[in-house]
């Protein structure tokens with residue numbers, strides 16, 4: 001055997017960590033597909049993790065912290081927010097089932113329902129985002145297995161009566177799944193209000209820095225945990241420990257950031273409401289919002305994302321407004337530290353119950369900048385609407 005051959009074996013086994021790690025403030029970033037087990041009998045001991053795909057120490061730390069946030073018994077992680085909502089549906093649905101989905105759901109949620117669920121023999125029907133629990137229940141059939149909520153609705157910000165819908169659905173043995181990304185698990189706790197599956201795109205407020213994708217699904221029901229685990233195992237879904245670490249880091253400052261998002265968002269929303277080129281602001285925390293009473297009853301606060309309906313103007317005015325903004329970036333996503341804007345109208349094509357607004361709808365993500373600077377930026381940009 002040559003020296004280099006001996007090195008081959010030695011180097012493969014050198015440097016293993018056998019001692020317990022020193023304690024740090026954050027969890028270790030534990031990377032591993034193979035889990036080394038102590039004995040042959042332990043290879044097939046299903047009570048312990050024997051493979052790293054479903055997550056090791058770092059993902060466990062994040063799941064446990066999110067379970068505290070969501071008042072859940074279990075939280076499962078997915079590679080993006082979209083993967084969390086589609087994963088939860090795949091975990092609980094089967095061919096022949098019927099699903100009722102809010103029409104104000106995030107556009108890719110519509111797309112998944114209309115393409116993939118349909119292909120697998122699941123019927124999807126949409127209900128108006130302000131439908132009452134009675135109206136939604138009137139649509140339910142014996143095949144209805146799941147009601148999907150998203151509150152507030154994407155782009156139009158309607159607040160649903162989640163407690164009422166959850167109560168009525170339970171009476172009928174129908175499951176509820178809520179996209180709670182706007183409230184970030186902090187401002188509204190779906191599981192406390194009877195929702196079965198609470199989902200959020202961690203990519204937004206929990207991550208908070210617009211640089212990592214992940215989604216979570218929280219539940220208190222053992223059968224639903226088993227269904228999620230089975231789907232995770234069957235489909236092979238997995239999230240990286242580095243990403244889980246970053247999410248946990250974001251979680252530490254979530255309440256502090258949310259307070260600032262709420263304050264700045266409301267300051268900007270109130271200023272916009274009085275602007276002569278604005279028809280109205282779609283923000284449930286404004287008292288004139290038709291959703292204000294339900295929001296005030298159920299929510300502990302507001303996020304920094306809301307809609308602005310401009311007075312009637314041309315598409316090129318909307319583009320001129322957006323292109324004049326200097327502090328607000330133009331881009332999808334939200335929940336990060338930086339302010340963003342986009343025009344909403346191109347996304348309304350998927351809807352079945354389209355509310356008619358006075359003019360074009362713009363969405364603003366109010367970040368952590370000085371709200372005075374944001375208002376000045378909007379003021380400068382609104383001045384060009386209709387000015388050419």
Ligand SMILES: Cc1ncc(COP(=O)(O)O)c(C=O)c1O
Nearest residue numbers: 080081082106181201203214333
């Ligand atoms: C309400 C809502 N849910 C889910 C998602 C999906 O999150 P992700 O981008 O992590 O897939 C988004 C993304 O914009 C969203 O706005």
